[in-house]
Amino acid sequence: MHPLFLLLSAGCALLAVAMGAFGAHGLKTILSPEMLDVYKTAVTYQMWHALGLSIIALLSAQNPAAKQLIYAGWLMFAGIILFSGSLYLLSLLSLPWLGMITPLGGLCFLAAWLLVIIFAYQTYRAE
Numbered sequence: 001m002h003p004l005f006l007l008l009s010a011g012c013a014l015l016a017v018a019m020g021a022f023g024a025h026g027l028k029t030i031l032s033p034e035m036l037d038v039y040k041t042a043v044t045y046q047m048w049h050a051l052g053l054s055i056i057a058l059l060s061a062q063n064p065a066a067k068q069l070i071y072a073g074w075l076m077f078a079g080i081i082l083f084s085g086s087l088y089l090l091s092l093l094s095l096p097w098l099g100m101i102t103p104l105g106g107l108c109f110l111a112a113w114l115l116v117i118i119f120a121y122q123t124y125r126a127e
Contacts, residue, residue, distance in 0.1 A: 002064070005057035005073040012050035012080050019043050019088065027092075035091040042087035049080050049109060056116065063119075072115035079108030 020043040028036060053076045060069040083105025090098040 002057045002061035005053055005060060005077075008073075008077050009050050009053035009057055012046060012053065012077070016043055016047040016050055016084075019046070031091060035094070038087050039091040042084040042091070045087075045109075046080050046084040049076055049084075052076055052112070052116075053080075056112075059116075059119070063123075066119055068115040068119040068122075072112040072119070075108045075112035075115065079105045079112060081105070082108060 020040075023036065023039045023043060027039060031039060053073060056069055056073045056076060060066060060073065063069060083102055086098045086101035086105060089095065090102070
């Protein structure tokens with residue numbers, strides 16, 4: 001499973017860089033300052049969680065039987081799509097109802113990090 005998470009991580013990071021450049025150069029005269037901040041939040045969270053997904057990929061390569069890491073990886077990826085994706089769409093399309101999706105992505109992020117904590121704690125206790 002870890003090669004897929006590494007692939008997803010790299011793809012999400014690449015897309016975050018592209019979206020960030022597009023926002024900085026193509027949207028700053030189009031979006032309001034508030035919507036540009038929303039867009040920047042999407043880019044920031046996407047990049048940080050792409051890096052988190054790469055950490056999960058590395059950990060799962062060393063611990064292929066750890067189900068917590070597999071679940072954490074999928075939750076992290078879902079969080080990127082739901083959280084950052086909804087903020088991108090919200091800022092670009094001005095559809096306020098998309099803001100209701102964003103917290104679901106945040107919950108996915110929290111659950112993923114909690115599973116990494118549980119994995120780390122169990123690994124620590126096993127030593």
